Structure formats: structure tokens, C-alpha cells
Amino acid sequence: MNPFSKFNSYVVCLLAQATLICLMVLSGCGGSTSEPTAKEVNTQKLIANTWKLNTVTVDAVDKTVIYAGLSVKFTATSYTSTSGGVVWPASGTWSFTDEAGKIIKRNDNQEITITEISDTALKLTLTRTQGTIGPGRIESVAGVHVFSLVKQ
Numbered sequence: 001m002n003p004f005s006k007f008n009s010y011v012v013c014l015l016a017q018a019t020l021i022c023l024m025v026l027s028g029c030g031g032s033t034s035e036p037t038a039k040e041v042n043t044q045k046l047i048a049n050t051w052k053l054n055t056v057t058v059d060a061v062d063k064t065v066i067y068a069g070l071s072v073k074f075t076a077t078s079y080t081s082t083s084g085g086v087v088w089p090a091s092g093t094w095s096f097t098d099e100a101g102k103i104i105k106r107n108d109n110q111e112i113t114i115t116e117i118s119d120t121a122l123k124l125t126l127t128r129t130q131g132t133i134g135p136g137r138i139e140s141v142a143g144v145h146v147f148s149l150v151k152q
Helices: 003-028 038-047
Strands: 050-058 071-074 078-082 091-096 103-106 111-117 121-128 132-134 137-140 143-151
Touching (some): 038 091, 038 111
Antiparallel strands (some): 050 071, 050 143, 071 078, 091 103, 103 111, 121 143, 132 137
16 A cells, blocks of 8 residues: 555645635625615616606695696705796705615705606605695695606
8 A cells, every 4th residue: 555645635635625615715705796775776766867747646636737847857965846836946955864765855854755766757755734825826735745757
């Protein structure tokens, strides 16, 4: 019996184990790309488009005519709107207040819930406790507003 054959078997076994350990360590390394958070996904969807009004209901009653021509454009921290009246000021800032990226708080302290968001549709819900009357017309009504917006 050759005394080196046992030694050679031992060395081959050690090399095989070392190689296996190296492969396991290396497979755990490298291009670990983390998934974007819900906030990041929703922010990207918000800022990708200018959103134009499709319909508005207040307490389940169609009030689209009050907000005719409304459009909203978001950036990562601000927004601008046209024809938003007192419900959607011409400009302001916003941020998410939850980890799910569903509750927006504007700088005027108005909280808005995203009830639907996709690449082409956005549904926002907000509650106004009082309505306003401007010269010759209603500018906003109190109640639960559901804004259905689409990609412009």
C-alpha cells in the first residue's frame, strides 16, 4: 500500500470541500439588487404622468362638472394643478405618511388616500369637512371626494 495514496485522498477531499465552500460563498455575493419599496413604486407611477380628471364623486354623487379641466402633475416632492380650485391648490408639496405608499399628506395638511394606481389610472380619495362658494358658483363641496384620473 502506497502511503501517499491516503494522503492524496485526504488532499483531494479537502480541495473538494474548499471548492464547495468557495462556490457557496460566491453564489451569495454579487449583483444583489434590492426590490424598490412600495413608496418608490408609487412615486414613480405618480411622477411619470400628468393626470387629468375623468370623474369626481362626492359622497357617491357625480360632481365632475365642479372640477372640469382638473389636471395634476406630481414631482418627487411637489405638485402643480390646473382647475383644481380650493381642493387642489395650484401648487404645493406632498409626502407619503405610510410605508405602503398609499397615504399622501400635502403641505396644507390635506390627507389623500391612493385607492388605485397603475401606469394609466389613478384614483384618489379625500375628505373635505366644509364646502366653499365662490363668486357665482360652488367651488367645492364637503364630503368624501373620489377623484378618478387618467394618464394625459
